[in-house]
Every structure is written in structure tokens, then in C-alpha cells.
Amino acid sequence: MKILAVSPVPDYATRDVWEGHCAGLEALGAEVIRMDYGRIWSLFSAFREFAEVTAAAEPGTIDHFLMAGDRIVMSALVNEVDLVYAVAPMHISATTFKVLRSVGLKTAAYFTECPYDDDWVLQFAELVDVPFVCDRASLGRFREHNPRAAYVGHAYDPARHQPNGNGRQKSADVVFVGTSFPSRVAFLEQVDWEGIDLHLHGLMQIGRSRLRPYVQKNETMQNADAIKLYQQARIGLQLHRRDTFLPLEAMKGRRHGRGLVGAKPLAGLEAYSIGPRCYELAACGVFQVSDDSRPELEEVFGDTVPAYSTPETLGLLLRRYLDEPDERERLGALQREAVAPHTFQARMKTVLEAVS
Numbered sequence: 001m002k003i004l005a006v007s008p009v010p011d012y013a014t015r016d017v018w019e020g021h022c023a024g025l026e027a028l029g030a031e032v033i034r035m036d037y038g039r040i041w042s043l044f045s046a047f048r049e050f051a052e053v054t055a056a057a058e059p060g061t062i063d064h065f066l067m068a069g070d071r072i073v074m075s076a077l078v079n080e081v082d083l084v085y086a087v088a089p090m091h092i093s094a095t096t097f098k099v100l101r102s103v104g105l106k107t108a109a110y111f112t113e114c115p116y117d118d119d120w121v122l123q124f125a126e127l128v129d130v131p132f133v134c135d136r137a138s139l140g141r142f143r144e145h146n147p148r149a150a151y152v153g154h155a156y157d158p159a160r161h162q163p164n165g166n167g168r169q170k171s172a173d174v175v176f177v178g179t180s181f182p183s184r185v186a187f188l189e190q191v192d193w194e195g196i197d198l199h200l201h202g203l204m205q206i207g208r209s210r211l212r213p214y215v216q217k218n219e220t221m222q223n224a225d226a227i228k229l230y231q232q233a234r235i236g237l238q239l240h241r242r243d244t245f246l247p248l249e250a251m252k253g254r255r256h257g258r259g260l261v262g263a264k265p266l267a268g269l270e271a272y273s274i275g276p277r278c279y280e281l282a283a284c285g286v287f288q289v290s291d292d293s294r295p296e297l298e299e300v301f302g303d304t305v306p307a308y309s310t311p312e313t314l315g316l317l318l319r320r321y322l323d324e325p326d327e328r329e330r331l332g333a334l335q336r337e338a339v340a341p342h343t344f345q346a347r348m349k350t351v352l353e354a355v356s
Contacts (some may be wrong), residue, residue: 069096163285
């Protein structure tokens with residue numbers, strides 16, 4: 001099968017998912033044409049901005065989403081692909097999917113922001129032949145719009161996510177790599193960090209939060225760099241988000257508590273599946289603790305991942321396992337054993353079966 005794999009626009013996080021999916025598809029024998037859609041979309045976005053600034057075009061008259069999407073259609077036709085597969089297609093126009101369907105091209109999309117943004121991404125469920133969700137909690141709603149919807153969980157790449165083999169000593173007590181969503185910041189601010197060497201990495205817009213001394217760098221992070229940080233941690237911290245983004249027109253200058261501008265806690269969030277960090281930490285041989293908000297945690301790891309529900313419980317767990325290195329090592333090994341089957345290649349078997 002020849003597949004045009006369309007990347008997300010961001011060059012971090014969701015792009016890691018896309019790269020993993022591409023590698024998994026190739027390992028299963030598919031011919032994958034990788035389209036760096038982020039560069040294409042950014043080019044047309046810059047063109048729109050230039051035309052508006054120079055008054056060559058009236059604001060709102062250039063649809064750079066549609067112009068970028070035309071390149072997907074052309075590439076699919078020129079390369080005579082069997083499938084157009086888009087990961088995190090938030091920057092692809094709905095019209096592009098309609099055009100792909102009108103010319104007889106099979107399409108599939110993997111939605112990485114389930115269940116946080118289901119209300120607006122559901123519009124795409126009917127436009128692709130097979131929509132894939134990353135959280136089982138979203139599957140029912142998607143199947144109401146498209147009965148072929150399927151669940152494909154997050155995963156890890158055994159070629160990249162491996163234990164530290166250089167014998168270096170651990171350099172941090174606790175490492176968290178992620179984004180400063182308001183719910184996360186509010187939770188972590190309540191933990192007693194006295195005596196714990198906490199390292200926060202990623203997009204950390206936290207203002208004057210008491211967490212500020214623990215922020216190492218406030219910038220997006222490539223997965224290769226995150227892996228190195230995992231490998232140098234005594235404990236890897238997983239804290240799932242409970243936030244969504246405001247509509248684009250309402251985002252400017254809006255902050256809901258401390259944390260990422262434009263994001264707000266999502267009341268009544270129902271989520272089931274664990275995030276990519278759970279798989280990556282375990283594959284890197286890092287002992288992890290996780291919040292207990294996702295039932296899938298126990299399905300994958302059994303009782304090997306200590307779980308917490310309150311800031312007080314998290315503080316107690318961290319102190320306990322920092323004082324018990326042998327138990328950390330034992331549980332970390334069991335976590336790595338439990339995660340072994342959950343590779344990108346295994347996940348892509350589900351994708352290929354669903355689109356065949």
C-alpha cells in the first residue's frame with residue numbers, strides 16, 4: 001500500500017506521533033510518502049500575512065488553509081497513492097477532505113487531541129473514510145458520525161525509547177516534560193516540593209507561580225531531547241491534562257489561572273486512555289508515577305505504576321520512592337516489561353486493517 005502521510009503543523013509533540021506512525025507503517029511494508037505539511041502551511045500563512053500587510057489583499061480574502069490543502073490533493077494524485085493519512089489534521093481545511101473524496105481517494109485521520117477537542121473535530125469524522133481516536137472515551141461519539149471509527153492508542157518506538165546505557169548517574173529526582181495547562185499548574189503548586197529536586201521542561205508559561213524555580217527551560221521540546229531527560233531522572237512524573245483551548249478568536253490575552261494562555265480547565269472531562277509519556281517513560285526504563293484519572297493505566301501496567309489523586313498523595317509517593325531505589329528499579333523493570341507490546345508497529349496493524 002502506498003500512503004501519503006501528512007504531518008501536523010507543530011514540529012513537536014504531535015509530530016512525534018506522526019513520525020512514529022510513519023515508521024510503524026514502513027515496518028509493516030507500506031510505502032510511505034512523508035509530507036512535511038507544517039512547512040507548506042507556514043509558507044502559505046506567511047504569504048497571506050504579507051499580502052494583507054502590503055495591502056495586496058483585503059484581510060480575510062486569502063484562505064491559506066485551503067491553499068496549503070491543495071498541495072495534499074496534488075501530491076496524492078501525482079503519486080497515485082492508495083491512502084491519504086493525516087495525523088493531527090487541525091490545520092487542514094474540511095474542503096480539502098471533501099475534494100479528496102470527490103476524486104476517489106481514500107482518507108484516514110488520527111485525532112491526537114481526543115477527548116479535549118471532540119466538540120469541533122467531530123466535523124471531520126464524516127469527511128474521512130476512517131477516523132482514528134487516541135482515547136477510548138471519544139470512540140462512541142465518533143462512531144455516531146462514522147461507524148468505521150476506531151481506537152488506536154499511543155505508543156513508543158523501541159529504536160528510540162530505550163534505557164540509559166551509558167551508566168551515568170541520575171541527575172534529577174523528578175522530571176516532568178509537558179505543557180503548562182492551567183489544571184496541571186494548579187495541581188503541582190499544591191505539592192510540597194521541599195527537598196525534592198523537581199525539573200520542569202517544555203512549554204512552561206506559569207507567570208509568577210511558585211513552580212518557577214523548578215522550570216529548566218520554557219520552550220517546546222523535541223522527543224530526542226525528552227528521552228535524554230527521562231533517562232537521567234530517578235522518577236518520571238505523568239500528569240494528564242484536563243484542559244481544552246478556547247476558540248481562536250477568544251484566545252488572545254485570555255488566561256484562566258496560571259498556565260498556558262488560551263487554555264482552560266474542561267469541566268466534566270471524561271477521559272479513559274493514557275498519554276504518550278506513560279509509554280515513553282516505561283520504554284526508557286524510567287520508574288514513573290501517574291495520576292489515577294485514566295482507567296487504561298491499570299489495563300496496561302497492572303499495579304506496577306503507583307498512582308495518585310491528590311497533591312498530598314503525590315508528595316508522599318515521591319518521597320517514599322526516592323528513599324527506596326531498589327523498589328524503584330524493580331517497579332521500573334516491570335513497567336518496561338508491561339509496555340513492551342505497545343509499539344508503533346503494533347498500533348499500525350490496526351490502522352492498516354481498518355483502511356483495507
